[in-house]
Every structure is written in C-alpha cells, then in structure tokens.
Amino acid sequence: MDKETLFDALPLPYALLDAPLGEDGGISEIICRYHNEEYSRIIGMEDNEALSRHFTSLMNQKKYSWGEKAYEAAYEKHTVYGEKYVSPLHKMVHYMVAPGPWHGSCVLILLGTGIEVKDASPVYASTEHQILRLTRMLMTASDYEAAVNRVLREIGSLVPCDRVYIFEKNGDRISNTFEWCREGVTSEIDHLQDLNYEEYVGVWDRYLRTNSSVIIPDIEVIHDTDYITYDCLKKQNIHSLMEAPMYHDHNLAGYLGVDNYGTSNSIDLQYLLETMAVYLSQKKDIHDLMGRLRYLSENDILTGVHNRNALNQRLASLKAGNHPLGIIYVDLNNLKQTNDTYGHSVGDRRLQEMTSMLKSICPVDDIYRLGGDEFVVFLEDISEPDFRKTLTSLRKKAGALSIHVSAGGQWMADASALTQGMREAEYRMYNEKRRSHEGRK
Numbered sequence: 001m002d003k004e005t006l007f008d009a010l011p012l013p014y015a016l017l018d019a020p021l022g023e024d025g026g027i028s029e030i031i032c033r034y035h036n037e038e039y040s041r042i043i044g045m046e047d048n049e050a051l052s053r054h055f056t057s058l059m060n061q062k063k064y065s066w067g068e069k070a071y072e073a074a075y076e077k078h079t080v081y082g083e084k085y086v087s088p089l090h091k092m093v094h095y096m097v098a099p100g101p102w103h104g105s106c107v108l109i110l111l112g113t114g115i116e117v118k119d120a121s122p123v124y125a126s127t128e129h130q131i132l133r134l135t136r137m138l139m140t141a142s143d144y145e146a147a148v149n150r151v152l153r154e155i156g157s158l159v160p161c162d163r164v165y166i167f168e169k170n171g172d173r174i175s176n177t178f179e180w181c182r183e184g185v186t187s188e189i190d191h192l193q194d195l196n197y198e199e200y201v202g203v204w205d206r207y208l209r210t211n212s213s214v215i216i217p218d219i220e221v222i223h224d225t226d227y228i229t230y231d232c233l234k235k236q237n238i239h240s241l242m243e244a245p246m247y248h249d250h251n252l253a254g255y256l257g258v259d260n261y262g263t264s265n266s267i268d269l270q271y272l273l274e275t276m277a278v279y280l281s282q283k284k285d286i287h288d289l290m291g292r293l294r295y296l297s298e299n300d301i302l303t304g305v306h307n308r309n310a311l312n313q314r315l316a317s318l319k320a321g322n323h324p325l326g327i328i329y330v331d332l333n334n335l336k337q338t339n340d341t342y343g344h345s346v347g348d349r350r351l352q353e354m355t356s357m358l359k360s361i362c363p364v365d366d367i368y369r370l371g372g373d374e375f376v377v378f379l380e381d382i383s384e385p386d387f388r389k390t391l392t393s394l395r396k397k398a399g400a401l402s403i404h405v406s407a408g409g410q411w412m413a414d415a416s417a418l419t420q421g422m423r424e425a426e427y428r429m430y431n432e433k434r435r436s437h438e439g440r441k
Contacts, residue, residue, distance in 0.1 A: 019070045
C-alpha cells in the first residue's frame with residue numbers, strides 16, 4: 001500500500017498544508033499539499049487549489065484565529081485546537097492543527113462535529129459584539145482587579161450560570177483568584193486556595209488533548225472515570241462546568257470558567273470563554289510586567305531594599321508630615337577595599353549581609369540604598385526612647401555578626417524639619433566612620 005492510499009484510508013479527515021511567510025513576517029497564504037478522501041467528503045471540496053483558496057480566505061476571519069493557529073503549528077511547533085462552523089454540515093467542527101513534516105508546514109485534522117446549528121450568524125455576531133465590548137472594558141481600565149471583576153460580572157449577566165471564575169496556576173499549585181457569584185449562590189473562593197494542581201484539576205489536561213476547552217455538561221458522566229474530581233465538584237454543588245485554558249508563553253497558566261451553565265440563544269459560551277481567556281491572560285501579563293517595572297524602578301535588586309527613586313517619593317510625603325521621625329544613616333566600612341582586594345562578588349555578599357541585618361532590625365519598607373555602601377532608614381511615629389533602642393540594637397547586632405558599619409542617627413519630634421535632620425544623621429555617621437579609620441591607624 002502506497003502512502004497516498006494509506007492516508008486516504010485514515011478514518012479522520014486530514015490535510016497537509018504549507019504556510020509560507022510574507023514580507024510582514026506573517027503567513028501570506030495557505031497551500032494545501034494533500035488531503036484525504038474523508039476530508040473532501042466532510043468539506044465538500046476535492047481540488048487542492050480550491051482548498052488552498054478556502055484556507056487562505058479563513059485567515060481574514062479573525063474570530064476563528066485560524067492564521068494564529070497555523071503559525072503556531074508550522075513555525076513554533078505547537079499542537080493547537082479549535083472549532084469552526086462548517087456550512088455544508090450546519091455543525092461546529094472540532095479540529096487540531098499540529099506541526100507538519102517540514103518547517104513551515106502543518107497538519108490539519110478534523111476531530112469531530114458538535115451540535116447542529118441552524119443559523120450560526122446571529123449567534124456569532126452577538127458573541128463577537130460582546131467580546132469586543134468586554135475587551136474594550138478590560139484593556140482600557142487602569143485598575144487591574146476592578147477590571148477583571150467587572151468582566152466576570154458581565155459574563156455572568158450574558159449567560160445563565162451560577163459562578164464565573166479564574167484559577168491561576170503557580171508551579172504545581174492552583175488557586176481561585178477571581179470570582180463572581182449569582183445572587184443566592186455561595187462563594188467558594190476562600191476554600192479554593194493553594195490547591196495541589198494534579199489532585200484538583202490534573203484531569204483537565206486529558207480533556208485539553210482532544211478539545212480546546214474543558215466541557216462537562218453533566219458531571220455524572222465522570223462519576224466512574226474521575227471520581228475524585230466528581231466528588232470535589234459535587235461537594236461544591238456543581239452539576240456542569242466549562243473552563244477555557246489561559247496561557248503564558250505557551251504554558252498553561254490557569255482557567256477562565258463557569259459553573260452550572262445553561263444554553264443561550266444569543267451567546268456561544270465556549271467561543272466567548274476561549275476568546276476572553278486570551279485577553280484576560282494578556283491583561284495579566286501586562287499587569288505583572290508593569291508591577292515588575294515598578295519594582296525595578298523603586299528597588300535595589302542586589303539588596304532587596306528601596307533605591308533613590310523610591311527615596312525621592314518618600315521624602316515628599318515625609319516633608320508634609322508633622323509627626324515624630326527617626327533617621328539612621330548607615331555605611332558599610334571598607335567596601336571599596338574589599339572590592340579591590342577580593343572582587344565585587346565578595347563585596348556584594350557583604351552588602352547583602354548588612355542589609356539582612358538591617359531588615360532584622362527595621363521594616364524593609366523603611367530602608368533605602370543611597371548608592372554604593374550608604375543606606376538611610378526612616379522610622380515614622382517612633383518615640384525618642386524607642387529610636388535610641390533601635391539604633392543601639394543595630395550597632396550591637398552588626399558587631400555580633402562582625403559586620404563593620406558606621407551609623408549615625410537623629411530623632412525629631414516634627415518631620416517637617418526633615419532636611420536638617422538628615423544632615424545631622426549623615427554628619428554623625430561620617431564622624432563615626434572617621435573615628436573608626438583613626439582607630440585602626
């Protein structure tokens with residue numbers, strides 16, 4: 001039996017496609033190199049050229065994300081899943097796109113058909129409209145948590161369901177991070193924190209091998225095959241669920257899901273969840289990136305304490321206050337000599353040891369690295385006796401740990417005299433540093 005006869009005998013509809021790139025770096029067209037008889041029967045096309053034109057035209061139908069899926073399979077070597085309404089069948093067809101035998105090629109396999117749809121256009125038009133509205137709502141909001149909660153609430157108003165929620169995966173743990181509940185439905189979010197992924201939803205991975213989402217219209221069907229999951233869902237009074245995967249860098253990052261859902265004549269729930277899962281993932285990526293950038297702009301990476309940028313912001317708020325304030329300047333002695341003699345890696349370790357000592361005495365949010373070997377600490381609303389005790393404890397602990405520092409402090413009853421207080425604390429630190437150098441001569 002030759003290869004062509006073998007592939008024609010495959011029970012699954014199958015097509016081998018080329019996806020050449022255009023000048024813009026995106027796929028310029030889809031070329032059908034081969035398809036078996038079963039594919040022709042399902043789609044109603046026999047000619048490769050006609051199929052090539054058909055596949056290429058689908059790239060402009062953004063709601064199916066066909067172009068993105070073909071690119072992921074042909075160039076990033078990922079196997080992805082999706083679904084498409086096929087007019088000749090009046091049905092939704094589930095499909096898989098997998099990497100092809102050569103770079104830039106992919107394999108399209110039709111996995112099966114869903115329920116019959118008499119007229120898909122109104123449903124998709126309505127769903128697309130709602131996705132556009134929700135995406136605009138999500139992406140234009142500055143408050144991340146408020147925006148996500150609003151989107152979940154809006155999804156709950158669009159489709160009949162009891163809960164809309166997000167689970168986020170962190171390593172081998174998973175937690176319910178956002179939740180909307182219909183009135184009268186008990187919240188579950190507090191009980192669904194830091195769960196073992198494999199024990200709680202590990203079976204979802206098996207569902208995603210054959211579908212683009214986890215769909216359980218009736219949990220009774222998993223009673224015998226996945227009893228642990230069945231029992232967990234039953235205890236939460238869940239009788240049906242649908243969850244769309246959320247990804248970060250092509251790795252599973254969580255799920256957007258609904259519990260106890262019903263049918264809607266105007267919304268394609270699976271398509272809505274899968275599309276919004278993509279945008280919610282992007283919103284989280286942006287939120288995390290902005291948080292990381294804020295952290296980098298305000299913190300010293302080596303020592304884990306605040307930097308000069310954060311200090312400037314703190315000074316503005318301190319000057320506006322009229323409460324007691326204690327200021328401590330700290331200098332790590334002989335850091336330059338350490339760097340010159342033993343290398344900067346040893347000097348870095350000394351800085352880290354000193355800041356660890358400081359963190360054990362003072363709150364980390366009150367410690368700032370001025371640069372090099374100098375740090376400053378601001379202790380608000382502290383009494384003068386407590387400030388003196390803190391300064392003494394710092395010196396004693398540094399000595400006990402053989403961390404050679406010079407420290408100078410100044411307490412003031414009114415923080416509005418901040419500039420003068422900082423000068424005084426810094427002056428005392430330098431005096432102590434000078435005496436330390438003179439003592440070693």
